[in-house]
Amino acid sequence: MRTLKFLLEKEFLQIFRNKTILRLVFFMPVFQLLVLPWAATFEQKNILLSIIDNDHSSASRELIQKVISSGYFKLANYSSSYSDALKVVEKNEADLILEIPHNFENTFIREKSTDVMLSVNAINGQKAGLGSSYLGQILAAYNRELVSQSQSSGQIIVKPYYMYNIEMNYRNFMVPGILVMLLSIIGGALSSLNIVKEKEAGTIEQINVTPIPKYIFIIGKLIPFWVMGMFILTVGMLIAWLVYGLVPAGHALIIYIFCFFYLIAFTGFGLIISNFSSTQQQAMFVLFFIIIIFFLLGGLYTPISSMPRWAQIVTMFNPVRYFIEVMRLVYMKGSTLADISHQLYIIIIFAVVLNVGAIVSYKKTN
Structure with a gap:
């Protein structure tokens, strides 16, 4: 010792x-x-987003507002066509392209469903995956909101509880x-x-x-x-x-x-x-x-x-x-x-x- x-x-x-x-x-x-x-941190913010709004309706404007106000996306530009938006992505000035089709609002009211196109720059796989996931969640939430407004019947609302964090x-x-x-x-x-x-x-x-x-x-x-x-x-x-x-x-x-x-x-x-x-x-x-x-x-x-x-x-x-x-x-x-x-x-x-x-x-x- x-x-x-x-x-x-x-x-x-x-x-x-x-x-x-x-x-x-x-x-x-x-x-x-x-x-x-x-x-x-793996949380991605200020993901650059190029938007093509072919509908110019109140529903499309509301959707764009919800996406931008989420805090995850930053508006890179409004493009008039997909080819213009693609050029912005090729210059590394945008990470995602969100294209809202013609008659977006009318189609949803008439058929209760519609499509939007999302194109992702996947060079940065992590940003691409998280960006598309964030945008998918926002679109899903907006879809539920439109459905609840157009239907008077009851609906199931899922409220997640994140245990331990x-x-x-x-x-x-x-x-x-x-x-x-x-x-x-x-x-x-x-x-x-x-x-x-x-x-x-x-x-x-x-x-x-x-x-x-x-x-x-x-x-x-x-x-x-x-x-x-x-x-x-x-x-x-x-x-x-x-x-x-x-x-x-x-x-x-x-x-x-x-x-x-x-x-x-x-x-x-x-x-x-x-x-x-x-x-x-x-x-x-x-x-x-x-x-x-x-x-x-x-x-x-x-x-x-x-x-x-x-x-x-x-x-x-x-x-x-x-x-x-x-x-x-x-x-x-x-x-x-x-x-x-x-x-x-x-x-x-x-x-x-x-x-x-x-x-x-x-x-x-x-």
């Missing part, structure tokens, strides 16, 4: 002497949590995921640079000639970054509460329990990279190559259920996936420790395997 105490004193002294690490620990969570939740606020979904991203970067990046930094400085040789057991050495490297990660989690949760009013619907202690094992796992992962790297540049390259894959396949931006089957299998070996699931379940759904026990058992296995790997891969002799 005395040996571990001296190692921890050395590690904390090195951390507090390194002003860059201290700035990173304090400013990184503040910057990312204040900027990314506003920028990283009543206001459909995308930041409530993103902030917990960004917290996981922060902890992963800190836990992985700083630990991966630690041992290799001593290799470059030559101080690792002085430690290697001492009778310090390998597991004590790895634990001494792990604990400081675990402490920093828990501190960053606390700062991040405070920012989420103060700036976004976002607090866990469940018990915050569940997040800390899961984070305890997650940081151990990810710090062990960083130490493995450091053991096999000769320079800091090599360690950072390997880390960010792997960590980007972790984020892309972790459900941070893309739902895992919508991924191909092979990708869903790969995510089973991704620790980031399980922490993102737990953060969102506790923050938005109020899940209990029993509800996330499956993810907890898996992350404990990751922690054991990765840290055993860090101990085994550390060589005291070249």
Whole structure:
């Protein structure tokens, strides 16, 4: 224990002497949590819309007004023909074309149905999909409104209730995921640079000639970054509460329990990279190559259920996936420790395997 105490004193002294690490620990969570939740959103607004109104009736004007006032679309121009509207799209001045046919109002009154044409620029698949979906919902709502006005009989009105995120606020979904991203970067990046930094400085040789057991050495490297990660989690949760009013619907202690094992796992992962790297540049390259894959396949931006089957299998070996699931379940759904026990058992296995790997891969002799 005395040996571990001296190692921890050395590690904390090195951390507090390194002003860059201290700035990173304090400013990184503040910057990312204040900027990314506003920028990283799948909600599309100001979609440029070109309109062709061939009817010029009160119904067509009302429909156009409802589309523009929705807040999702911005009127690019009124076109007199489809070919003119297509030229606007080809110049990237419009994303969608809405064409209202002749006799739009009269046809609907007479036949209770009519068609409108929607053409979508699908180069940006995400904007195309969401834009057509938004416009489809607006048209469906307007259709129901016209039907209700033309019929005196009763009708069924569906009022959806969005559980766990009543206001459909995308930041409530993103902030917990960004917290996981922060902890992963800190836990992985700083630990991966630690041992290799001593290799470059030559101080690792002085430690290697001492009778310090390998597991004590790895634990001494792990604990400081675990402490920093828990501190960053606390700062991040405070920012989420103060700036976004976002607090866990469940018990915050569940997040800390899961984070305890997650940081151990990810710090062990960083130490493995450091053991096999000769320079800091090599360690950072390997880390960010792997960590980007972790984020892309972790459900941070893309739902895992919508991924191909092979990708869903790969995510089973991704620790980031399980922490993102737990953060969102506790923050938005109020899940209990029993509800996330499956993810907890898996992350404990990751922690054991990765840290055993860090101990085994550390060589005291070249």
